[in-house]
Amino acid sequence: MDIDQKLKISLSKGLSDLYQVYLEPDQLVLQPTRKEFEGTHTFVTFPVAKQAKKSPPVIAEELGEYLLENEAIIAGFQVVKGFLNLTLKHLIWLEQLKVMEKQEKWWQASDKNQLAVVEIASPNTNKPLHLGHLRNIFLGFSVCNILEAAGYQVRKVCIVNDRGIHICKSMVAYQKFGNGDSPQNSNTKGDHFVGDYYVKFDQVYKQEVSQLVESGVAPAEASREAAILKEAQTLLKSWEANDEDTLALWQKMNQWVYDGFSQTYAQVGAHFDKIYYESDTYVLGKDIVQEGLKQGVFYKKDDQSVWVDLTDEGLDEKLILRADGTSVYITQDLGTADLRYQDFKFDQSVYVVGNEQDYHFQVLIKILKKLGRSYADGMYHLSYGMVDLPGGKMKSREGTVVDADHIVEEMINTAETHTTELGKIEALDREEAQALYKILGLGALKYFLTKVDPRKRILFNPEESIAFQGDTGPFIQYTHARISAILRKADAMGLPLDFSPQKINTLHSSEQGLIYLLTEFPHKIETAAADYAPSVIAQYVFELAKEYNRFYAEVSIFSEPEPNTRQFRVVLSQQTAKVIRKGMNLLGIDVPERM
RNA sequence: GGUUCCGUAGCUCAACUGGAUAGAGCAACUGCCUUCUAAGCAGUAGGUUCGGGGUUCGAGUCCCUGCGGAAUCACCA
Numbered sequence: 001m002d003i004d005q006k007l008k009i010s011l012s013k014g015l016s017d018l019y020q021v022y023l024e025p026d027q028l029v030l031q032p033t034r035k036e037f038e039g040t041h042t043f044v045t046f047p048v049a050k051q052a053k054k055s056p057p058v059i060a061e062e063l064g065e066y067l068l069e070n071e072a073i074i075a076g077f078q079v080v081k082g083f084l085n086l087t088l089k090h091l092i093w094l095e096q097l098k099v100m101e102k103q104e105k106w107w108q109a110s111d112k113n114q115l116a117v118v119e120i121a122s123p124n125t126n127k128p129l130h131l132g133h134l135r136n137i138f139l140g141f142s143v144c145n146i147l148e149a150a151g152y153q154v155r156k157v158c159i160v161n162d163r164g165i166h167i168c169k170s171m172v173a174y175q176k177f178g179n180g181d182s183p184q185n186s187n188t189k190g191d192h193f194v195g196d197y198y199v200k201f202d203q204v205y206k207q208e209v210s211q212l213v214e215s216g217v218a219p220a221e222a223s224r225e226a227a228i229l230k231e232a233q234t235l236l237k238s239w240e241a242n243d244e245d246t247l248a249l250w251q252k253m254n255q256w257v258y259d260g261f262s263q264t265y266a267q268v269g270a271h272f273d274k275i276y277y278e279s280d281t282y283v284l285g286k287d288i289v290q291e292g293l294k295q296g297v298f299y300k301k302d303d304q305s306v307w308v309d310l311t312d313e314g315l316d317e318k319l320i321l322r323a324d325g326t327s328v329y330i331t332q333d334l335g336t337a338d339l340r341y342q343d344f345k346f347d348q349s350v351y352v353v354g355n356e357q358d359y360h361f362q363v364l365i366k367i368l369k370k371l372g373r374s375y376a377d378g379m380y381h382l383s384y385g386m387v388d389l390p391g392g393k394m395k396s397r398e399g400t401v402v403d404a405d406h407i408v409e410e411m412i413n414t415a416e417t418h419t420t421e422l423g424k425i426e427a428l429d430r431e432e433a434q435a436l437y438k439i440l441g442l443g444a445l446k447y448f449l450t451k452v453d454p455r456k457r458i459l460f461n462p463e464e465s466i467a468f469q470g471d472t473g474p475f476i477q478y479t480h481a482r483i484s485a486i487l488r489k490a491d492a493m494g495l496p497l498d499f500s501p502q503k504i505n506t507l508h509s510s511e512q513g514l515i516y517l518l519t520e521f522p523h524k525i526e527t528a529a530a531d532y533a534p535s536v537i538a539q540y541v542f543e544l545a546k547e548y549n550r551f552y553a554e555v556s557i558f559s560e561p562e563p564n565t566r567q568f569r570v571v572l573s574q575q576t577a578k579v580i581r582k583g584m585n586l587l588g589i590d591v592p593e594r595m
Numbered sequence: 596g597g598u599u600c601c602g603u604a605g606c607u608c609a610a611c612u613g614g615a616u617a618g619a620g621c622a623a624c625u626g627c628c629u630u631c632u633a634a635g636c637a638g639u640a641g642g643u644u645c646g647g648g649g650u651u652c653g654a655g656u657c658c659c660u661g662c663g664g665a666a667u668c669a670c671c672a
Contacts, residue, residue: 029614031611031614032611034615034616035618036615036616037615042614042615044614044615046614046652046653047614049652050652056652080615081615082614082615082652082653083614083615124672161672163672164671164672165671165672166671166672278672282672305670314598315598315668316597316598316668319669319670321670322670323670324670326670328669328670328671328672329669329671329672332672354666355599355600355665355666355667356666356667357666357667357672358598358599358600358666358667359598359599359666359667359668360667360672362598362599383600385600385601385665385666386665386666388665418634419634422632422633422634424632424634440634451608452607452608453608453609455600455601456600456601456608457601457665457666458607459607467607467620467621468634469620469621469634469635470619470620470621470634471607471608471609471619471620471621472620472621472634474634475620475634475635477634478632478634478635479634479635481632481634482631482632482635483631485631485632486631486632489631490631523611524611527611535608535609536611539608539609539619542619542620543619546619549635549636550636550637552631552632552635552636553627553635553636553637554636554637556630556631557631558630558631559630559631573631594632595632595634
């Protein structure tokens with residue numbers, strides 16, 4: 001049984017035996033003992049002091065004695081003020097390790113028989129992906145991995161924003177300046193090719209606006225009346241009218257973008273179970289509007305536009321359908337929510353979308369609840385902060401973006417530079433070396449983006465490259481590579497991966513610390529899943545790697561004369577490596593065998 | 596202006612959801628490679644947790660208030 005659970009049961013018994021205080025084991029809070037004190041588990045007695053009618057230190061003392069007598073796994077206790085610090089017997093830790101050894105994936109939670117759908121990435125098709133998308137993608141896929149480890153079924157979906165004025169802008173610019181060029185001819189990745197025309201559009205547009213302003217037109221009017229913008233709007237109209245040529249161009253350019261995206265997705269290891277295209281879904285939601293009107297949840301204004309009143313929820317009135325009967329963003333999102341539920345019958349639906357849409361999702365979920373959609377209770381907006389540059393927000397139009405492909409390539413190059421400087425690749429051939437650089441470069445990038453609380457915005461300074469030392473992906477990967485070397489050596493020596501707990505009478509603090517951390521892994525997965533927080537896993541794996549490095553520096557494995565102890569240390573190393581690997585995989589990161 | 600989020604060491608971030616003397620990593624300084632990989636380990640230094648009130652045994656965490664930053668409040672998506 002779980003150590004925590006066992007202790008809680010005994011504590012609960014102790015409280016009732018000693019003080020007639022009746023609390024369920026689950027109501028008791030046990031916390032890890034701070035490093036500066038002896039012990040691993042701490043029970044805080046302050047909360048029960050009133051009921052027990054004694055002072056916290058006295059309770060701690062008496063409970064400690066009680067446990068020492070009645071709970072076999074306790075070796076001793078220390079009382080500091082109202083804190084009862086418990087020390088477990090060495091054997092308990094060693095047996096915990098034995099338990100892990102017996103099961104291949106001892107951290108995997110049992111099947112919850114629940115389905116979670118996670119929406120990730122959701123790019124526009126008029127420009128390439130940037131660092132912000134990477135944060136979204138890494139966060140999203142990591143959450144999927146974590147949910148799976150926590151026992152959920154997971155489906156990954158992506159909704160591609162393939163229609164609208166933005167793609168028409170790229171289309172107009174291509175019509176005017178493209179000269180029939182193509183990504184193949186110009187040797188440019190498709191999404192970048194199309195993105196370049198988006199930038200081109202903006203340049204021309206700005207030029208036209210300033211010309212109009214110079215000729216005496218008011219700035220606000222000029223920005224509406226610029227000729228190229230008018231052309232883009234005309235193009236959007238003919239797209240909506242199903243004009244053949246327009247649709248053909250639209251399809252051609254979108255395909256270029258998809259080809260480009262596919263390359264980027266493949267490079268960073270992203271793949272989706274289902275892709276929705278907005279050109280298919282943007283008409284959805286109108287049925288819901290009718291339904292809402294019938295239910296009296298929505299109402300019509302004089303001009304025939306449809307609204308919902310959320311003032312009782314502390315929000316505003318919100319437009320649902322324009323006076324001319326065309327839909328707005330929220331209309332189609334209502335529709336896609338229904339569609340997604342029809343498609344998957346999910347228990348949870350997670351939207352990985354930037355925090356600029358906090359309000360939108362608040363409104364969306366509230367409306368769905370008003371409409372009586374019970375699935376809305378399982379909806380969650382995983383909101384994350386923007387990735388900012390020192391100069392402020394990234395803007396595709398102005399070219400002030402950190403391009404996804406570029407940063408990935410740069411990270412891989414940096415990994416190569418570091419590795420060659422350290423001169424550690426002599427054993428690897430060219431192909432292996434390239435694979436290693438990719439593992440390291442992407443590892444550094446993914447760790448950098450997932451270790452932070454999603455809500456916080458990330459400041460990315462291109463001048464300072466992402467580090468490879470300290471609290472980084474490569475640090476953890478390095479720890480894994482070190483352990484791999486040990487396991488190779490143990491294997492070559494023919495050491496059996498087995499040991500007898502009874503024959504070991506002392507544990508180094510790092511050994512006990514490692515086993516303790518290993519036993520925490522399933523709990524960390526659980527909290528990470530409950531909070532949709534990859535950062536929990538990132539911090540945990542870092543902690544584990546640090547503890548192993550301490551062990552590595554202070555405890556020798558192969559110069560240990562006692563065979564059983566030596567084998568114990570190899571097993572401990574092996575389990576640590578497994579958890580590091582799995583933990584990093586939860587973040588979408590690979591670990592190398594050597595580096 | 597309303598709403599939401601954020602403010603912790605010089606910098607980047609933690610703090611187990613109200614617990615002990617607020618912890619890590621960078622950067623700085625000191626040591627440690629003839630030993631299982633030094634992308635490492637050990638140590639020194641660095642704090643009025645934005646300010647001010649309150650709640651209680653106990654507050655970085657909860658409440659109120661002021662300041663600073665971000666997002667949003669579009670018939671854009």
